[in-house]
Amino acid sequence: MEYFNVCKEIWNRWVPQRGYAQVLQGELLRQIERLRYEAQHNENRSWNDDLLYYCDFLRSTLREADCLTPEERDRVNAALVRLRSCGEVAFRYYKGDISDQELAEDYNGELAYQNNDLYDLVCDAIALFYRANPNPIPYERRRDGRR
Known part of the structure; x- marks a missing residue:
């Protein structure tokens, strides 16, 4: 992660110990770290609509960020x-909709992306977003979210 110290600053300033952040910059970082934790510590066993929402919210927010180059936006989006995709496969697998054989053949056995590189890539994009938007941007939690 290139911008670890910037992410640490965001985390310390705007991510609460519990619940969602009231500042967008903090909420973006909280969401990607929730995704990382669910994959690395729980193998996406608890994948749900909140985590799906986080992926979509992060994608749409960072896709519109003027501070990222088109190439950076494409990498973050991918x-x-x-x-x-990993979360959706895990959800279907743990629900019993995908067999062990299908998982192995169609999805290379991948239920959770556990390497840090993709999470770090998104964190770096959030750090660039923060640098371009250093003043707190209010964030209002979606009404049906649990996490």
């Missing part, structure tokens, strides 16, 4: 599409 990373979040991959993370979302």
Whole structure:
């Protein structure tokens, strides 16, 4: 991660110990770290609509960010599409809709993306977003979200 210290600053300033952040910059970082935790520590066993929403919200917010180059936007978008896809496969697998054989043959056995590179890529994009928008942007949580 190129912008670790910037992400640490965002985390310390705007990510609460519990619940959602009231500042967009903090909420973006909280969401990607929730996705990372679910994949790396839980193998996406608890994948749900909130995590799906995080992938889509991060994608749409960072896709519109003027601070990212078109190439950076494409890489972030591809990373979040991959993370979302893994979560959807895990959800279907743990629900019993995908067999072990289908998982192995059609999805290379991947239920959760566990390497740090894609999460770090998104974190770096959030750091660039923060640098371009250093003043807090209010974030209002979606009404039906649990996390």
